[in-house]
Amino acid sequence: MSQSYSKKYTMPHLNGFAAAAVLVVAALFIAWRAFSVLENGVAGVSILLLPLGYCFTRFRVVQPNTALVGTLFGKYAGVLPKSGFFWLFPFYSTVSVSLKTSNYVTATLKVNDASGTPIEIAAAIVYHIDNPAAAVLDVENTHDFLQVQSEGALRVLATHHPYTNDGTADSLTGHSDKILEQFRRMVQERVEIAGISIDETRFTHLAYAPEIAQAMLRRQQAEAVILARQTLVRGAIGMVAGTVAELEKRGIVNMTEPEKAKLVTNMMTVLLSEENASPVLNVSGD
Numbered sequence: 001m002s003q004s005y006s007k008k009y010t011m012p013h014l015n016g017f018a019a020a021a022v023l024v025v026a027a028l029f030i031a032w033r034a035f036s037v038l039e040n041g042v043a044g045v046s047i048l049l050l051p052l053g054y055c056f057t058r059f060r061v062v063q064p065n066t067a068l069v070g071t072l073f074g075k076y077a078g079v080l081p082k083s084g085f086f087w088l089f090p091f092y093s094t095v096s097v098s099l100k101t102s103n104y105v106t107a108t109l110k111v112n113d114a115s116g117t118p119i120e121i122a123a124a125i126v127y128h129i130d131n132p133a134a135a136v137l138d139v140e141n142t143h144d145f146l147q148v149q150s151e152g153a154l155r156v157l158a159t160h161h162p163y164t165n166d167g168t169a170d171s172l173t174g175h176s177d178k179i180l181e182q183f184r185r186m187v188q189e190r191v192e193i194a195g196i197s198i199d200e201t202r203f204t205h206l207a208y209a210p211e212i213a214q215a216m217l218r219r220q221q222a223e224a225v226i227l228a229r230q231t232l233v234r235g236a237i238g239m240v241a242g243t244v245a246e247l248e249k250r251g252i253v254n255m256t257e258p259e260k261a262k263l264v265t266n267m268m269t270v271l272l273s274e275e276n277a278s279p280v281l282n283v284s285g286d
Contacts, residue, residue, distance in 0.1 A: 009133075010019035011078035011092065016059055016085030018180050025053050058088045067132040068094040073275075079133050097132040101199065104143070106151050108205050111158045114169055118209035121172070124189060125150055125182075126201050132196030139194040149190035158185050163208065172206060234273040240264050 030052070037247060061084075062068055068080040070092045081099075088094065108122040127146065129135045139145045158172070161179060165171040170178055184201045191198065244260060255263065 009078040011068065011080045011094075012089050013080055014087040014089075016061075016087050019087030020059070023052060023055055048064055054090065054250045055087075058090060058092075060086050060088055060094065061095075062086065065099045067097050067099055067129075069097055069132050069136040070094050076133060076137060078251065081132070095136050097135055099124060099129050099131055101128045103127075104146055106147070106154055109151060109154060109158070110209055111155050113158055113172065117163055119158065119163050119172075120205060120207050120209055120212070121154060121203065123150070123154055123183065124204045124206035125197050125198060126200040127191075127198050129195055132199035134193065134195030142194050142196060145194050146187075146191055148195060150187050150213065152188040153183060153190055157186065163206075172203075176203060219260055232271075236268055239271060240267045243267065 060080075062080060062082065062244050064083045066083065066238065070077040070080065070088070072092050080086065080088075080094075104127065105123045106123050106125070108120050110118060110120050113119050125146070129142065135142045157179065161169050161175075162171050163173060165174045172179060180201050180203065185202065188198045240263075244255075244263065248256070249282075
């Protein structure tokens with residue numbers, strides 16, 4: 001498990017420039033002593049310098065935003081999380097891990113939302129490696145692990161929320177910020193073992209499945225027409241009620257109930273008509 005590997009445990013190392021100076025001095029000293037003491041100086045120098053030659057292979061250059069994860073005889077030996085020039089002790093094996101922020105875009109998934117409507121959904125994930133030891137030692141491949149876990153979380157998320165607001169739960173289109181934060185937490189819980197930190201998530205594709213897209217478009221248009229009609233009717237009723245009340249309050253006309261009903265009918269017809277009304281004036285005096 002990732003808890004076994006602490007990113008705070010630093011692998012033993014030395015400053016590369018200081019180690020290089022020591023090794024060069026040691027090599028010169030060994031060569032001088034070999035030529036002074038041994039009869040066959042060249043052979044002696046070659047034998048004595050073999051261990052030093054191996055030591056010269058222990059230098060490592062760590063680039064910015066990169067960490068080295070070390071093992072010693074099959075056991076975790078710590079992390080070298082800083083950039084620079086270093087010398088590592090013999091027998092330490094290392095793996096380089098990038099700590100740079102990366103993007104991953106899921107495949108476009110076809111799932112049924114909470115209401116059973118088929119939709120297509122895809123998301124982009126911004127992440128970085130927070131625990132390099134876990135990324136190397138706990139999973140085979142961090143990118144593949146993130147791919148499987150994020151797409152699984154996206155499927156679960158889509159099935160628990162409707163595409164549009166139906167009053168039962170937060171919708172994917174109407175509450176995207178809240179749902180994206182929920183998605184980020186879901187993915188974070190799944191990839192914690194791999195030492196991955198999720199910085200941000202966002203939808204890159206969200207639409208009805210092609211086979212129902214036209215039908216759902218007509219449904220949305222019909223719902224919009226109904227909503228507009230309801231608004232017009234409420235407004236017309238308010239105008240008519242206000243007109244009748246104002247006429248009676250000021251005593252401009254005294255209408256019987258049938259006359260009020262006729263006035264209401266005429267005003268509602270004029271206000272709710274889709275075409276301009278053509279008034280007819282009664283000049284007969286009746």
